[in-house]
């Protein structure tokens with residue numbers, strides 16, 4: 001977890017006084033929220049934040065990070081979030097933690113999206129990680145069939161015996177494509193299926209990827 005923490009702490013150095021900041025979701029974003037909380041407490045850093053999940057919002061509140069309402073957001077200065085896969089073109093697969101829709105909404109409102117990962121997330125081609133697709137519960141069986149017709153093996157995500165439900169009340173289909181040759185085209189195809197709310201491909205959204213390694217080194221893409 002050291003590699004995730006150092007990438008997160010490097011990213012948090014980009015947070016400046018007065019910024020409006022988006023807080024990501026997952027075990028790497030956890031370290032970023034911790035580091036922001038520390039800066040708020042120890043340096044008196046004055047920021048306002050929005051979160052990409054109920055879990056991250058709870059953590060931020062516990063740490064005393066000032067939260068703002070989305071009603072007061074036009075543009076965020078910076079969002080720091082994790083990813084499940086990153087390629088050299090800064091395309092991402094996200095949604096392993098089930099928060100892809102809120103993450104994409106917040107990322108799209110941000111001037112800068114900073115992604116923090118460990119080396120295991122950097123790939124030559126996206127697709128080994130099953131692509132999370134958020135679908136509405138209504139007629140989900142039909143939506144899953146449409147997904148299968150695109151050449152993947154969709155599996156509905158479970159939480160124990162029950163279907164996993166996102167913060168938005170939807171389901172997640174994890175779609176095994178093995179390799180995604182054209183991420184932009186697949187993104188549009190998936191979102192063209194009625195019943196699909198959004199998918200975990202983030203195309204041309206990330207501005208910087210900070211990669212932490214187990215030996216303590218950090219590089220960026």
Ligand code: 5RP
Nearest residue numbers: 026027028082095096097099
């Ligand atoms: C949650 C996400 C996470 O950023 C992604 O799954 C990476 O998680 P972690 O930092 O725990 O490896 O997209 O929806």
